[in-house]
Amino acid sequence: MAEKKEVTGAEVPCTVVLDLLPLFIESELTPEAAAVVQAHLDHCPDCRDVYELGRRDPTALSRRVLRLRFGPSEGPFALQKDLFKLRRRLWLWAVAGGFAAGLVAAVLWKVAVAL
Numbered sequence: 001m002a003e004k005k006e007v008t009g010a011e012v013p014c015t016v017v018l019d020l021l022p023l024f025i026e027s028e029l030t031p032e033a034a035a036v037v038q039a040h041l042d043h044c045p046d047c048r049d050v051y052e053l054g055r056r057d058p059t060a061l062s063r064r065v066l067r068l069r070f071g072p073s074e075g076p077f078a079l080q081k082d083l084f085k086l087r088r089r090l091w092l093w094a095v096a097g098g099f100a101a102g103l104v105a106a107v108l109w110k111v112a113v114a115l
């Protein structure tokens with residue numbers, strides 16, 4: 001992210017611009033949205049890089065490829081870093097919770113069978 005300028009695109013997070021890039025390249029955005037993306041590209045070298053990449057090879061715009069290219073905590077994905085951590089933690093809790101619930105159910109079932 002470069003310094004903030006008096007441009008609407010500067011207020012838009014990179015992740016949003018990356019989501020819009022495929023449509024931007026296909027010229028399927030509304031003029032307003034396209035202007036915002038263009039303004040962002042004008043000041044953000046990270047997204048401009050991805051844009052050039054996507055213009056040459058649209059398949060390079062898939063999230064998976066971008067993540068391999070930048071890593072989950074670099075470039076346009078820096079903003080999502082905390083979200084990734086949070087998601088992983090939630091996932092771990094869900095697994096642990098499911099395991100505990102299964103254990104309790106197993107014990108209850110054994111008790112019920114023993115009675």
Ligand SMILES: [Zn+2]
Nearest residue numbers: 014044046047
């Ligand atoms: Zn950007």
